Structures are given as C-alpha cells and as structure tokens.
Amino acid sequence: MRLLDERIWSLFKRHWQQTVTYWSVFFSFGLCIAFLGPTILDLSCQTQSTLQKITWVFFSQQFFLLVGSSMGGLCKKTLLSSLSALFSCTLIISLVFAIIPLCHHVVLLSVAMALAGQAMGVIDTVANLQLVKLYQKESAIFLQALHFFIGLGALVSPLVADPFLAEDNCGLGANWTANSSSSSDLEHLRNSLAGHGTVLHNISHYPLHTEGVNITRVSYAFWIMALINLPVPVAVFALMYHERLFPCFRKSPRLLDRDSLSSSAGDSGREHGSVFGCCNPAKLRGRPATFFILHALGGAIVFITDGIIGSYAGFIYTYAISPPLVMGHKTAGCLDSIFWASITAGRLSFIYLSYRYTAPMLLTFSLVGVILVQCLLLIFYTSCVFLFIGTCVLGLCISSVFPSMLAFTEDILDYKGCATTVLVTSASTGEMILQLLVGSVIHSQGSYAFLLCCTITSSIGFCLFLLLLYVQRIHRNCHTDSSKNTDMKEKAQTGGS
Incomplete structure (x- = not known):
C-alpha cells in the first residue's frame, strides 16, 4: 500500500505542472458555468430586455458548450495543439467576462455567451483527454481532482457576484408604479433562474421593469472575475514555455520527448495517434x-x-x-x-x-x-x-x-x-x-x-x-x-x- 502511495506521488511530482495547469483550466470552466443564473436579472436591466428574451442567453451558452465539446475532439493529440487550444479558450473566458458589461443589447450578450460556451466545451474535452493520456491507468484519482475544481469555480463566482447584485429594481425610470418588482420578487426570480438552464414558460408570467436608467453595479463583478481568471491562461502559457513548445525551442529536445507519457503511466511503448x-x-x-x-x-x-x-x-x-x-x-x-x-x-x-x-x-x-x-x-x-x-x-x-x-x-x-x-x-x-x-x-x-x-x-x-x-x-x-x-x-x- 505504501509503495502505491509513493508511486502515485512520484507520478504527480513528475507531471505536477501539467496536472495543476489542467486543474486550473477546470476552475476557469467552473467560474464561467455558474455566474449566469444569479446575474441574469441585472443583465436584463443592462440590456433592457424582457426575461423571455434574456433567458435565450442560457440556451446560447449551453448549445455552444455542446459545439465546443465536439470541436475539442478535433484537436490533434499533441501537446502543442492541446495547450494552444486551452490557452486560447481560457483567455477568451477572461475577455468575455471583461466585455459583458459593454453588451447593452441581448444579441451581443448572446454572442458573448456563445463564445464563452464554446471555449468551455473545448476546455472540457481537451483537459479530460490530456489528463487521461498523462496518467492512463492511474487517471481516476486525478480526474476526480480535476472535476473538483469545476465545483470550486462554481462556488466562487456567485460569491463574487452577490455583493454587486441589485437589491431592488435595477432599472430607474420615471414610470415606476406599485406593480414594480419588489426585493422579494427579484430574489424569487433569481432563484428560479439559478440552474444551468431555464425553460421559458417557468418565468414568462413574471413582470420585470427594466426601462429607464440602468443602475446595476454587476459590471464590477464581471471585471473581478476576469481578473481572477487571468492567471489561468498565464499558467497555460508558462507550461507551453516549460515544455519548449515555442518556435525558438523547436531545435532543442522537448522535455516530454525524454519522458514519454505512456511510460510514466506504466504503459510504455504505446502510440496513440490522433484523437x-x-x-x-x-x-x-x-x-x-x-x-x-x-x-x-x-x-x-x-x-x-x-x-x-x-x-x-x-x-x-x-x-x-x-x-x-x-x-x-x-x-x-x-x-x-x-x-x-x-x-x-x-x-x-x-x-x-x-x-x-x-x-x-x-x-x-x-x-x-x-x-x-x-x-x-x-x-x-x-x-x-x-x-x-x-x-x-x-x-x-x-x-x-x-x-x-x-x-x-x-x-x-x-x-x-x-x-x-x-x-x-x-x-x-x-x-x-x-x-x-x-x-x-x-x-x-x-x-x-x-x-x-x-x-x-x-x-x-x-x-x-x-x-x-x-x-x-x-x-x-x-x-x-x-x-x-x-x-x-x-x-x-x-x-x-
């Protein structure tokens, strides 16, 4: 039992930088998957759109996540292409967080969430694939840790957003009436929208007044999440530099050439080919x-x-x-x-x-x-x-x-x-x-x-x-x-x- 402990620990120490990088990109995935539900009403005010229109943003994210999952499988099974895809996708997620406050129309917001969803799908496929490739028969332990980081990211993003959510109607207009959404109504709507997706008929009968000047402060939450996520593409870039995957290092032998992934997992001499x-x-x-x-x-x-x-x-x-x-x-x-x-x-x-x-x-x-x-x-x-x-x-x-x-x-x-x-x-x-x-x-x-x-x-x-x-x-x-x-x-x- 102790020898097995030492063997797994030895595997982790040999590939700790690759492993931690894959874990970090799944933290980025979790950040992006959980913020939309709590902030959707503030985004409705920002885009001055009805709830029926704004909930199509959920569909946009989910559909392109599926597209991205399929696209992730098209990446060649080389470290360069995989890390390049992860670097691009994690950088896109930070950029999407940064530009969401600038999307003042629901169509623009849907496009931004489509980009984020596609990036999330690619991350999901590539990170799982590379971790399985790296550890093979010992991959179960590291895959459990990988998916733990999704949950960690999903817990962090609502906590970041919560202080900046509007406590009352976030549209300040001249035509407020007694029928305007109260604080309890908004809380009820947020909880109804808190899942990863929402069926339109569940919220179609709730009124929400978004006309007038937008007074929501949710922009700060997205900019904070963009900064929190920014170290992730930096970590992927650092791994690419460490593995000598840039053109200036092409002539020198890469680190993984001297230490093949197959032998590290106790399965030497096996060729994988393309995905x-x-x-x-x-x-x-x-x-x-x-x-x-x-x-x-x-x-x-x-x-x-x-x-x-x-x-x-x-x-x-x-x-x-x-x-x-x-x-x-x-x-x-x-x-x-x-x-x-x-x-x-x-x-x-x-x-x-x-x-x-x-x-x-x-x-x-x-x-x-x-x-x-x-x-x-x-x-x-x-x-x-x-x-x-x-x-x-x-x-x-x-x-x-x-x-x-x-x-x-x-x-x-x-x-x-x-x-x-x-x-x-x-x-x-x-x-x-x-x-x-x-x-x-x-x-x-x-x-x-x-x-x-x-x-x-x-x-x-x-x-x-x-x-x-x-x-x-x-x-x-x-x-x-x-x-x-x-x-x-x-x-x-x-x-x-």
Whole structure:
C-alpha cells in the first residue's frame, strides 16, 4: 500500500505542472458555468430586455458548450495543439467576462455567451483527454481532482457576484408604479433562474421593469472575475514555455520527448495517434461490435447522470416552492447552493476513494445511492427537512459518476482517446436536453413529476451500467481470443520460416 502511495506521488511530482495547469483550466470552466443564473436579472436591466428574451442567453451558452465539446475532439493529440487550444479558450473566458458589461443589447450578450460556451466545451474535452493520456491507468484519482475544481469555480463566482447584485429594481425610470418588482420578487426570480438552464414558460408570467436608467453595479463583478481568471491562461502559457513548445525551442529536445507519457503511466511503448484515430474507418474494420457498444453505453450513462444534475439544479427551487412543500423563497433558494456544495465535497472525498477502490465499485455505489435517495425523496415528498438531507446526499453520490465512468471506459478501451470525446459530448448533450424534457413534464404534469422523472432516468442509467459490465466481459474475452490467435499465427510463421 505504501509503495502505491509513493508511486502515485512520484507520478504527480513528475507531471505536477501539467496536472495543476489542467486543474486550473477546470476552475476557469467552473467560474464561467455558474455566474449566469444569479446575474441574469441585472443583465436584463443592462440590456433592457424582457426575461423571455434574456433567458435565450442560457440556451446560447449551453448549445455552444455542446459545439465546443465536439470541436475539442478535433484537436490533434499533441501537446502543442492541446495547450494552444486551452490557452486560447481560457483567455477568451477572461475577455468575455471583461466585455459583458459593454453588451447593452441581448444579441451581443448572446454572442458573448456563445463564445464563452464554446471555449468551455473545448476546455472540457481537451483537459479530460490530456489528463487521461498523462496518467492512463492511474487517471481516476486525478480526474476526480480535476472535476473538483469545476465545483470550486462554481462556488466562487456567485460569491463574487452577490455583493454587486441589485437589491431592488435595477432599472430607474420615471414610470415606476406599485406593480414594480419588489426585493422579494427579484430574489424569487433569481432563484428560479439559478440552474444551468431555464425553460421559458417557468418565468414568462413574471413582470420585470427594466426601462429607464440602468443602475446595476454587476459590471464590477464581471471585471473581478476576469481578473481572477487571468492567471489561468498565464499558467497555460508558462507550461507551453516549460515544455519548449515555442518556435525558438523547436531545435532543442522537448522535455516530454525524454519522458514519454505512456511510460510514466506504466504503459510504455504505446502510440496513440490522433484523437479520432480509434474512429478512423481504416482502423475500425477489425473492431468487434462490443467496441462501439461500450462507447454508446458509456455515453448514455453520462448523458443521464449529467442530465439529472442539470435538471435537479435547474428545478429543485421550483419544486420546493410548489405544493405540498410551499417553502419560503429564501429557504428554497439554499437548496441549489447545498446541491453544488455537496457535489464539490463529494468530488473531493472521491479523490481518496478512487485510490482505495476500483472504478466499477465506485460507480455501483454511486448509481445505487442516487436511486435510493430519489426513491426516499418520492416517499417523503412532504418533508422539507428530508428534502435538504436528500439534496445533500444526492450531490455526494452523483458527484463522481462522470470522472469514474471516463476513467473506467478509457481503461476498457485501452486508452484510444475516442471515449473521452464521446463521453464529454454526451454529458453536455444530456445536461441540455434532459432539462428541456423535465421542464416540459413539470409544466404539464405538476412539480411531483420532477422527482419521478429523475428517479426513472437514474434507474435506466443503472440498468445501462449493468449492461456495460456485461458487454465489458464479452469485449475482454474477444480481445483475449484475438490476441491468442495472433500469437499462434506468429508462431506458425516463425516455425515455417
């Protein structure tokens, strides 16, 4: 056990600068993903647009995050192209933070958030891909830490924004009436918009007066976040300089040439090729059907679990203020923060658990825990106290599914790289699409359908995981048989010659 500790610590010390840089870019990702909900009403005043128009900014960010996740897979699997992409994207995020206060029209704001979303998607794919490439069989621990930094960034940005949010109507006009939005109305709207996405019909009936002079101070929050994020592209640039990736160092041997990534992870002599090398038609002819099924099952599982995270974060407030719970706005508004805090704490704890237990064990524990918690939430649906407890436990259980599934799937498929792109893109798609589906069901069937939808989808996810384990066994047997046949042919050829 102690030798394993020393080996993992030795791996980290050998690649600490690359690892910390990838962690920092995920902090940048978290900063960008969580600020929009709390600040959306102030941005509505800034752009003097209705809530129906301003919420399309959510869609713009989510859609281009999905586009960016797919684009990230197109980067060649070289350190230069990967770090160049990360440097550009983290710099774009700082620039977007800086220019958001200058966007006085909703179209300009949507374009800015589209750029940020695309940068976030590229970061999501490239950072996961490079960390898996760097550590391979030991990547589970470092992936858990990587995704912890998303939660850390997501906790920081609302804290930065909070002191600068308008406490009352942020549009100062001459035609104020008694119907103007009160402080409690604005708090209620912010909590309704606090998830990663919002279905338009949830807020269409709330009036918001934005005419007149804009008196919001939220610009300072965005400029502070731009400064907080600025060291991240600097860190990526420093890593590029350290690895001698600039033209002036091309003649000298790069550091990674002397210390290959494959051998550092205990898997020497393996060539990876391009990111989609495993999806090259010429290389797919000899692949068994299980190879494709494993990609599809892994993508489907994270599609569901990330969709549950997005749906729960987006609609738990709506569920809490509706009958039979009818919580107060302030109390219900704490649920989203508790959920994200428990996800962050869960990812921190799973860093250690990933070292002690295998990915299949962690995934089984997490997925069963998610189902049990949601079943209990359905049973005790009238208990406000249990809703807080269940929200906390659910965040702890579901927090590690994506990094564990990524490490497990790449390990099954022998670290070809394609699985990372498939899983990241599937997770982004699930987070966007399941929110829309759950929101539509809540609108037509009532708030109780929210928990029912999450329970059904999590049960489907666990069934898919059991199928994944079964297909993995078949895939391993096929791989073993093909290896034996290859060895026998080589021996026969050697004996014949």
